[in-house]
Amino acid sequence: MIKQVKVLDYGSVTLEDFGPSNVELMVVNSARVSHDKHVTELKEEDKKLIEFLLRNRHGTPFEMAEFWFHIKCPIFVTREWHRHRIASYNEMSARYTELPQEFYVPKGKDIRFLKGKQGDYKYEGIDDCQILEYANSDFKHVHRAAWNAYQDMLDMGIAKEVARMVLPVSIYTQFYYKTNARSLMNFLSLRNHPKAMWEIRQYAKAIENMFHMVMPHTHNAFIKSGRTAP
Numbered sequence: 001m002i003k004q005v006k007v008l009d010y011g012s013v014t015l016e017d018f019g020p021s022n023v024e025l026m027v028v029n030s031a032r033v034s035h036d037k038h039v040t041e042l043k044e045e046d047k048k049l050i051e052f053l054l055r056n057r058h059g060t061p062f063e064m065a066e067f068w069f070h071i072k073c074p075i076f077v078t079r080e081w082h083r084h085r086i087a088s089y090n091e092m093s094a095r096y097t098e099l100p101q102e103f104y105v106p107k108g109k110d111i112r113f114l115k116g117k118q119g120d121y122k123y124e125g126i127d128d129c130q131i132l133e134y135a136n137s138d139f140k141h142v143h144r145a146a147w148n149a150y151q152d153m154l155d156m157g158i159a160k161e162v163a164r165m166v167l168p169v170s171i172y173t174q175f176y177y178k179t180n181a182r183s184l185m186n187f188l189s190l191r192n193h194p195k196a197m198w199e200i201r202q203y204a205k206a207i208e209n210m211f212h213m214v215m216p217h218t219h220n221a222f223i224k225s226g227r228t229a230p
């Protein structure tokens with residue numbers, strides 16, 4: 001099972017753990033308790049039950065399955081991620097820890113134009129090499145200036161919690177993310193979606209592959225029900 005995937009330039013998703021060990025059996029048994037039933041192995045009818053639960057949005061049995069991830073991503077991705085409230089988080093503290101010099105710089109094809117109007121936005125890649133070069137040098141220039149200012153303040157003995165204020169949201173952070181399969185499907189439906197920001201979508205894709213490895217029947221049923229979280 002793949003447990004770690006590199007994402008963007010310095011980022012990663014690590015599946016630290018999941019539980020219980022026979023996770024889909026737990027989902028099925030917590031649904032079957034309604035009829036005082038219990039099974040010891042997953043049969044064809046149990047896979048159908050998982051599909052039924054997804055289709056009819058009986059979500060609570062999926063709360064029995066839990067996932068623990070370690071995420072390394074830019075702060076602007078974290079800002080979007082932490083809006084998902086049905087989860088537990090612990091993040092590296094830039095009050096106590098000096099941040100590493102790791103800034104996200106989008107690659108040429110990932111620097112994009114916004115086209116369209118409110119409610120119907122589209123993003124388009126940029127062919128104009130001059131614009132790409134300008135953007136790239138702006139990123140580098142701002143990152144260098146911000147990093148130098150951060151280091152200068154730390155050298156003067158200024159507290160990390162103050163010095164960090166000059167750093168841009170492209171700098172990397174890391175956090176632990178614990179959630180259950182129901183909330184994870186909600187995250188995937190919103191963030192592994194063409195309308196989601198490209199950068200967070202790369203993380204959601206990595207997570208979705210891991211979700212499939214751990215809960216293949218649930219994941220298949222999620223897709224079959226139009227990627228709607230129960």
Ligand SMILES: Cc1cc2nc3c(=O)[nH]c(=O)nc-3n(C[C@H](O)[C@H](O)[C@H](O)COP(=O)(O)OP(=O)(O)OC[C@H]3O[C@@H](n4cnc5c(N)ncnc54)[C@H](O)[C@@H]3O)c2cc1C
Nearest residue numbers: 080082083084085086087183186187190191193195196197
């Ligand atoms: C493409 C995109 C654009 C976005 N743009 C913006 C934006 O411009 N500004 C902005 O502020 N946010 C924006 N968001 C964030 C969005 O509004 C949600 O905060 C975020 O996606 C988390 O979704 P959630 O509430 O379903 O997840 P969670 O917080 O994990 O909640 C999961 C589910 O639990 C239930 N729930 C949780 N809390 C409550 C509650 N208090 N009351 C009732 N039910 C609850 C809901 O059913 C919810 O769907 C955007 C998200 C996406 C995907």
